[in-house]
Amino acid sequence: MVSWSVTAWSTLVRLPDLLLFNLRLLRRQWFRTLMILLATSVGVCAVLLLTGLGEGARRFVLQEFSLLGNDVLIVLPGRKETTGGLPPLTGEGTRDLTLEDADVLRRLPGVKAVAPLVVGLTPVHSGGRNRELIVVGTSASFFTIRGLNTQTGQALPMLPLAQAAPLAVIGTEVRRELLPTGNPLGTWLRVGSYRMRVQGILQEEGVSLGTDMREAVLIPVASAMQIFDTEGLFRLFVQVQHPAQIDTVRQRLETTLQQRHGGELDVTVVTQDAVLGVFNKILHLLTLSVATIAAISLIVAGILIMNITLISVSQRTREIGLLKALGAGERQVHWLFLSEALLLSLLGALLGVLVGYLVLWLAHSIWPQFPVAVPLWALLGALGVALGVALLFAWLPARRAAKMAPVLALRGEVPDAKQ
Incomplete structure (x- = not known):
């Protein structure tokens, strides 16, 4: 060598x-x-x-956040003053967002749709089976904004936001665990202390925005507010008519909510790009x-x-x-x-x-x-x-x-x- x-x-x-x-x-x-x-x-x-x-x-x-699209604004209760920081994603604030706020925002120029959101955990019963599930109170517009589709049945109908209705759209995992046999459409579930009739089954969506839609129960927002005994919304999704209007509509939202909340701007309006950034x-x-x-x-x-x-x-x-x-x-x-x-x-x-x-x-x-x-x-x-x-x-x-x-x-x- x-x-x-x-x-x-x-x-x-x-x-x-x-x-x-x-x-x-x-x-x-x-x-x-x-x-x-x-x-x-x-x-x-x-x-x-x-x-x-x-x-x-x-x-x-x-x-996950890009699922909302670039034409959606997220309105959260509470004001984040520090520039560059995270908005209050927990939905906690000094003043609640209400259904009246949602109705007013829906009528603003440039706004295409508004979807309120109330989210919570509660026991769901059916035929002796019981699971604690995520219950999402929202409106028919949420399905359009989020791109949710049903594999069977129908989505939530167009109802006045303040009108409660015993209707539910459930995820595929909810169906497998609580309604494993027969046709689930028309079946009654007990959500908390209220009865809800299943009128649709969501397509397989997986986890979205932190929520596993397969294990979710979607009901009218007024019904969810009764179940969780709350008058405040978790957040609002506002869809604009065209992405080019996003900044203009954002200013209108902030001005309108400031006027409705006694002259105090106590909400945070963020775009998808801001959250993603x-x-x-x-x-x-x-x-x-x-x-x-x-x-x-x-x-x-x-x-x-x-x-x-x-x-x-x-x-x-x-x-x-x-x-x-x-x-x-x-x-x-x-x-x-x-x-x-x-x-x-x-x-x-x-x-x-x-x-x-x-x-x-x-x-x-x-x-x-x-x-x-x-x-x-x-x-x-x-x-x-x-x-x-x-x-x-x-x-x-x-x-x-x-x-x-x-x-x-x-x-x-x-x-x-x-x-």
């Missing part, structure tokens, strides 16, 4: 020769090779997994943070590379002396050890990429509704950090090998670390 390396290095070393030499060396010292591959691959895999999940969460949230910024920063934390694990691999390179230098002292005695310069010896560390790091990083993508693919197969994706910057960053850490930590041991005196190295004498 030494004579082969002398021949290669005496002629400035071709890249294929150097690669073959390092591969033979790594195969011969398989245990330390395995340890470095494991350390590097774990670090790279952690970066890909965390960024993939973070990017998936970002895309999931953006996809805030969530996009927060989740992007979160993804960067977890990627940075995961990248720190690559430092552990770098320390392991440095220690193993030091051991390699001490074990190959005579080889270094013979190379230098036959004409190999300091740069060539230096590059010999650096290339070994870089090759180890590259192989470990590629293994980590393979495992990371495999785990993300399995996760997506199990939860297909959750989009997992590794950003290109995360992939390139993980590979770059892995190679950079290897180069940084192997530099000093490689430099030490390059500075060895040929005579001392031929004797097998390892120079002091200070030399």
